[in-house]
Amino acid sequence: xxxxxxxYRFGLAGALAALATLPVTSxxxxxxxxxxxxxxxxxxxxxxxxxxxxTRWETAKQLAISDLGVAAADRKYAIWTFDGTTHVEHVPxxxxxxxxxxxxxxxxxxxxxxxxxxxxxxxxxxxxxxxMLLDLPLAADDQLFLNLYSDxxxxxxxxxPCEGPSSPDHLNxxxxxxxxxxxxxxxxxxxxxIPGRVAPRVVANAAVLFDHxxxxxxxxxxxxxxxxxxxxxxxxxxxxxxxxVSAFPSRAVSQLGQFFRxxxxxxxxxxxxxxxxxxxxxxxxxxxxxxxxxxxxxxVTASLGSSVDRYSPLDPNQNGVVDIYDEETVKKHMGQCKQ
Ligand SMILES: [Ca+2]
Ligand SMILES: [Ca+2]
Numbered sequence: 001x002x003x004x005x006x007x008y009r010f011g012l013a014g015a016l017a018a019l020a021t022l023p024v025t026s027x028x029x030x031x032x033x034x035x036x037x038x039x040x041x042x043x044x045x046x047x048x049x050x051x052x053x054x055t056r057w058e059t060a061k062q063l064a065i066s067d068l069g070v071a072a073a074d075r076k077y078a079i080w081t082f083d084g085t086t087h088v089e090h091v092p093x094x095x096x097x098x099x100x101x102x103x104x105x106x107x108x109x110x111x112x113x114x115x116x117x118x119x120x121x122x123x124x125x126x127x128x129x130x131x132m133l134l135d136l137p138l139a140a141d142d143q144l145f146l147n148l149y150s151d152x153x154x155x156x157x158x159x160x161p162c163e164g165p166s167s168p169d170h171l172n173x174x175x176x177x178x179x180x181x182x183x184x185x186x187x188x189x190x191x192x193x194i195p196g197r198v199a200p201r202v203v204a205n206a207a208v209l210f211d212h213x214x215x216x217x218x219x220x221x222x223x224x225x226x227x228x229x230x231x232x233x234x235x236x237x238x239x240x241x242x243x244x245v246s247a248f249p250s251r252a253v254s255q256l257g258q259f260f261r262x263x264x265x266x267x268x269x270x271x272x273x274x275x276x277x278x279x280x281x282x283x284x285x286x287x288x289x290x291x292x293x294x295x296x297x298x299x300v301t302a303s304l305g306s307s308v309d310r311y312s313p314l315d316p317n318q319n320g321v322v323d324i325y326d327e328e329t330v331k332k333h334m335g336q337c338k339q
Pocket of ligand 1: 284292
């Protein structure tokens, strides 16, 4: 089993490495499809001190609004949430909202509604991938982005091809019963039951709203399991506590975040983790100082035309090239800072 896992990972790594050596083929008429998938489960009501509004839910919405500030040649948006046992399609691609209209929708009331209930994470990811792969009039150069905002523990996907128990460490894609295995496969090749060995079509950008307390308290679960914030968040969702969760060591809880890192890394996307006190990113900031100023513009201007990895901060629109739209993103947010 371990050798299979090793081969699986090396196979993907090899495919991605081969892709990285290819010339960038982005064309002027290529279109981006960005599906924002936001966790609306009950645990998203947990306080998040760094955010105006004060909850993970508000943080997730602010991150989505910020990510919508990225300029691109031709970009279409869909906005989904998930809770209960399925996803909710608030804005379909066919509405053809501008990025400003999409931002306004998220800010609006009732907009995305309010969080509550359980977390059908696996089914929501798989449904989103299916929608993009099967329902869109895709051209070869079109890019597909799945922007996921979640605090992330699957506990409610039922009667679904991606249904399954949690992997004990959330990182073992070789156990064909688990939801992680099925989500990996769905992202990598469109089929939840066939291990991915080809370059993924969908780029997953994963933002995880993480609570360091979970890892700290998880070590003490055997002594006082009811005090675990992770378990309390599940109880808040009205979800049963899966046996593997009640037995989580802190290492494994940390690997919950690793699941999101894994899907982002292996699909060429971005992984970001936010603790309750984390500063949120400033769109247009390419040097990591949380402000947009002439330094950012100089960095982008000096690199115009350069090929970069899609997770490079110099490439906000993630098309693998520092282009005039990246420059536009910086200019549009000039002077803005995140505290
Ligand atoms: Ca900056
Ligand atoms: Ca770019």
